[in-house]
Amino acid sequence: MTIKPLADRVLVLPAPAEEKVGGIIIPDTAKEKPQRGKVIAVGNGTKDEEMILKVNDEVLYGKYAGTEIECEGEKYLMMRQSDVLAVVK
Numbered sequence: 001m002t003i004k005p006l007a008d009r010v011l012v013l014p015a016p017a018e019e020k021v022g023g024i025i026i027p028d029t030a031k032e033k034p035q036r037g038k039v040i041a042v043g044n045g046t047k048d049e050e051m052i053l054k055v056n057d058e059v060l061y062g063k064y065a066g067t068e069i070e071c072e073g074e075k076y077l078m079m080r081q082s083d084v085l086a087v088v089k
Contacts (some may be wrong), residue, residue: 001071005078010053012037012077030039036088037086040076053081057063058088 005011014037018034038058044053066079 003041003069004024004074004080005041005069007043007046008049008051008081009043009078010059010081010084011041011069012059012061012079013040014075014077032080033063035063037077042081045081049081051081053084053087059084060086 003011003031014033017033036049036058039053042051042053042055061077061079061084065083066077067077
């Protein structure tokens with residue numbers, strides 16, 4: 001299945017949550033939601049806001065940004081371009 005975001009939305013694959021911190025294994029219930037991910041697909045933008053993000057950009061986003069989507073066993077986040085805080089170079 002292919003997902004194509006509309007307007008100013010982007011599809012982000014979140015980075016995996018950290019499994020260990022300093023030798024301590026973190027259980028699933030205590031893991032922090034990642035705030036970093038990779039852009040998988042982008043919309044065309046709107047007449048008021050052009051699409052700046054590109055596929056394969058590494059981005060930082062807000063803790064509660066986006067809507068979770070599951071496709072073929074993989075979890076993604078669909079969010080507006082304005083929910084992205086920064087592009088990591």
